[in-house]
Amino acid sequence: MVMVHYSSPLVTFVSTPRNQTQTQTQTQTRIQNQLSWVETLRSYARADDYTAALSTFISMCNAGVAPNHFAFPAALKAASGLRQLSVGQQLHASAVKHGYSHSMVAVGNTLVTMYARCGDLGGALRVFDKMDQRDQVSWNSLIAALCLYDEWGPALDALRIMLTECSEISSFTLVSILLACSNVAESVGLRLGKEVHAYGLRNGFFTNGKRFTNALISMYAKLGQIEDSISVFQCFENRDIVTWNSMISSLVKNEQYTHAIRTLYDIVQSTEIKPDEFTISSVLPACSQLDLLNTGREIHAHVLKNDNLFDNPFVASALVDMYCNLGRVEVGRFVFDQVPVQRHGLWNAMISGYAQNGLDEEALKLFVDMEVIAGLQPNETTMASVLPAFVKCDAFERKETIHGYVIKRGMEEDRFVQNALMDMYARVGKMDISRRIFYSMDAKDVVSWNTLIAGHVLSGTISEAFELLVEMQSDVNGLKPNIVTLITVLPPCGSLVALAKGKEIHGFSIRHGLNDDVAVGSALVDMYGKCGCLSLCRKVFDEMPKRNSVTWNVLIMAYGMHGHGEEAIKLFNEMISSKEAKPNEVTFIAVLAACSHSGMVHCGLSLFQEMKSKYGVKQTQDHFACMVDLLGRAGELNKSYDLISSMKPGPHMAGAWSSLLGACRIHKNVKLGSIAARHLFELEPDEASHYVLLSNIYAAAGQWREATEVRTLMRLNNVRKEPGCSWIESGNQIHRFMAGESSHPESSRIHSYLVNLWDKMKRNGYIPDVSSVLHDVEDEEKEKILCGHSEKLAIAFGLISKPPGTTIRVTKNLRVCNDCHETAKFLSKMERREIVLRDVRRFHHFRDGVCSCGDYW
DNA sequence: GTAGGGTTAG
Known part of the structure; x- marks a missing residue:
């Protein structure tokens, strides 16, 4: 037997020496004794004090008192609670030795539960099969065991057999069934779930069973029927904290974030119910989604005032997650550093917080620390969070070695890890391996499809991307393109001017109600703009329920690219007066480019001068490059040249010089053109277009010798003209x-x-x-x-x-x-x-x- | 009976 150390008044009681000779009184005392032992054991087990219960059981055996059919279930419950399979197995053997086990329903039932909870579903099923007698509780235990292992289908099968064998159904059965319903296919789960709901109504489970009601709320929510969850909640008056928590988490699962926060306020205002650790960890994601930093802070304050809440690992990682989601990574890190108990969830929350905020090196460092400092082995979630950081981090060169690490740690079967690996291979240009992973996956989800499609877009194999979009819709699991899919496939429609394809995707977005999304709408505006359909571009923009800076920027850009400079500036002014979105750096790139393409020099100059003072947007070198272009196109070549000379060195310089070079071709300025070209030959010696432009300038001026020289230089530098x-x-x-x-x-x-x-x-x-x-x-x-x-x-x-x-x-x-x-x-x-x-x-x-x-x- | 940390785009 495993010895459990503890101290309790019982120890003194059981170690009192007994008389060697047995009288009748002594026998009576012994029976009395056994009853007291068992009663103590059971009361510990009932109070979920498993360590004390097991210890009592051991002391009882050591005292020579035989455990009875009440003692075994209580001890087995304790072993389950402590997840101690070896203890459970020893209890099992001991029960058999004492003649209990399968013949005794109560022992058999507890054995089923013990094996299931201790990680041995096979053991649980073996015990159930061997039982001579089964009652309603036996079936409940089996069903609960199957549910624990996500064997939802078999759980429902077991229910069908159970109904033929047992006449009685308890709230335990119903709760297990509701759990199974929430996890099977929506149509099956909902039909059965509604039957269970009606059965419960007829048989009075609402009046005596909070568990039943709470499970109903969660079941409807998991099957996407949030209205039903809400109505069950509202009809039920005998709510406890679990009911409230179930309602909040149901609302969050169904993206009803505002409603979830309101429900939290209802709890706060009521006097008898107090938010607990479940409430906090359920509601925090709603704060992230709604950008409610202050509400998140209030909740954080509440946690700090009740420091027992902070000890809960779920609460701590939910706080880290919330702060990181709202871009406050440093606050997330501060919270992370305060948490005394280091668990996977917490580390993973912090690592993904860094990775999602582009702090790749910090993410990688923490990934190393997790094992070295905290002694925690990274799990699949860690891997999926850190992989994007590995891929994006320039300092980490041998990306593919990480695949070996994944295999060595036995994580290559995880879907999230596989998706992340597919993305990695796409980004290093190995679409063949990315595809191989995709086709080897058993359960592909929307992200798998999106990742493969995005990989093809990234590598320029657009027709494959479009084919996959079609193929995806006949996926056996009934997957459908989502918002991310549309945002992935719309840009190539724009860049290839694939208007018919773009319209097809637009139609899809309307049919599936995805076109109200700001990102999808903006991508559509952009696509129509790039396809040259200004009227449709404008129509989509006008019909959008919500617009952000990106939406306005792409519209202004579209008008500018079409040479409608006046209209672009008018839209810019509308953007300001509508207060719907604030102009940013990109907005000014768009308006300056619009001025440039329409020769609106004065307008461009004054916007450039006012952008900081009037609109609070700082001038970047890219804006300077726009001005070089604007002045150059307008023929102000010297001013353009002066502006370039004032610019700080950096990657934008090539763009600026090539603007000037282009302007020199338009305005036939050989002298400045050759100066600009000389800079460009240094900055981008492999870029053919520079040589071609300069050669053009010479040719147009009839300077054929110079034109030929440029072409010779091009050959010498081994630069090949990109074919038109x-x-x-x-x-x-x-x-x-x-x-x-x-x-x-x-x-x-x-x-x-x-x-x-x-x-x-x-x-x-x-x-x-x-x-x-x-x-x-x-x-x-x-x-x-x-x-x-x-x-x-x-x-x-x-x-x-x-x-x-x-x-x-x-x-x-x-x-x-x-x-x-x-x-x-x-x-x-x-x-x-x-x-x-x-x-x-x-x-x-x-x-x-x-x-x-x-x-x- | 109620809770989390993950992958895709921008």
Whole structure:
């Protein structure tokens, strides 16, 4: 027997020496004695003082008093409570020796529960099978055991058999069944749960069973029927603290955060009920969700005033979690450092707090400390929290070694860890391994799908991402795309101008009620803007129930990119006066870029000067770079140059110099252009576009020798020009065209169409701008090269394949050349087609021979 | 009978 050390008045009582000879009185005394022992043992067990109960049992045996059929269940309950399987097994053997065990229902029942609670479900099932007799409690014990191991289906099967064997049903049965109902498929669980509810109503379980009512509240909430939970709660008057806690946690589970906080206030105002550790740890997540830092602080204060609450590990980690979720990582750390009892939950809360706030190195350090200092082995939750920090932390280079660690610790089966690993492989460019993990997973959840889709978006394999989006909806588990999915797939629709796909996703968001979400709405506004559909972009924006800074920024950006500078500034002023969202640094990037694209120099200058004083947004080097662009485009090349010279060195410098270089091409300034290019060759020697621009500038000025020199330099530096590439969506497919290439299946048809079109244009007075061609060859050859430009191929394909009257939307990876710009403008009138051409910088919207940018680009 | 810490996007 395991010895349990404790001191109690009982010890003196049991160690009193006994007489060796037995008289009748002595026998009576002995029986009396046994009764007292057992009674003491049972009262300890009833009071959940398991250590005392076991100790009593041991002393009783040592005193030569045989345990009876009341003693074993009490001792077994104590062993269960202490989760001591070996003690339970010894009790089991001892009970068999004394002739109890399975023949005695009470002992058998307690054995089932003991094995289940001590981590041995198999042992529990074996005992149940061997029992000669079973009563209602036996079945309850079995069902509860199965529920404990998440064997919900078998638990319900057991109930069906039980109903054929037992006529009586107790509140214990009902509570177990309700628990099982909450964890099976919604339709099955809800149907059965409602039957149990009705049964309880008919049989008076409401009047005598708080447990039943509390379980009902939780059951409805877990199955998403929060209205039913609330009505059960409201109809029940005999509420205790568990009832209130069940209601609060149900509300939080169903995202009814405001209601949850209100319920907490109801508790506080009532005199007889006081919030306990369950209340606190249930309600704190609601504070995070609603951004209620002050409410969180009040709760924290309440915890500090009742210091027994702070000893609860759930409360402590919920506080850490709340502060970190609200961005107060340092307060979270302060609380973390105050907690005397170090448990996994607490460490994991702090590690994920660091990781989610981008403090990767702190997260990694704590991950190490957890084992080294606290002696706690990281578990699956730790791993899933820390993996993103490993992936993002530049100081940690050999990312993949972490997979070995995961396997060594036996955590590779965990879904959250697998998802995090998939993300890691996607980010290091190993989509094959990411996919392999995905297809090896038994239970893929929405996050698994989202991670794989995001991986494909990240690695530029967009068609795979779109295919997965479709495949996902036929997943056997009935998974559906969620908000994150939509936010993942909408940006590539915008960048590829895949308008039909974008509209399809928009439709999906409406059908599934996801379009009211700010992030989804903003992504839709952005997508329509990038697809060149200003009207739909505006319509989505206007219909959104809630907008934030991002929403306004993407709308302003869209108007700016389309050359509607005045409108963009008007929207900026509306944003300020609506007070719906505050302008931030990105807002000023958007308005300054808008001014730049529309040549609104004065407006841009005054906004730039006022942004700090009037709007409280600090100027960054990126804003300076916008101003360089604005001045340069407007032809104020010297001012632009002076501004660059005043800028601090940093990664934004390349952008600034390339703005100036671009401006020099527009305004044909060879001298400044070559200065800008020289800086760029140093900063980004591998970037082909710089060489091409400078070469263009020389060529346009007729300086062919210099132009050739630049091309030679490019060769010497081993820089290869990124091939021009354009996309157009047609027939629910994205078609890609590379400059001078004929890999498209319809290539020859497009080519002959383009030759005819070119002739027709020239007959109608079009003069090709051959200055865009770098090669020093005959004009006829230059025209051939011009006709091979990818955007012309894409526009030609659009004219052939898209129904008359529809808009042609093309996007290009590089800047659109002068001749393609003029061609599109000419075609928009000659072929009576609206053409929207998007390049790396902005939109060119051609209608009836006019470009929205007014040739200012 | 009631409670937590995790993965995806921005």
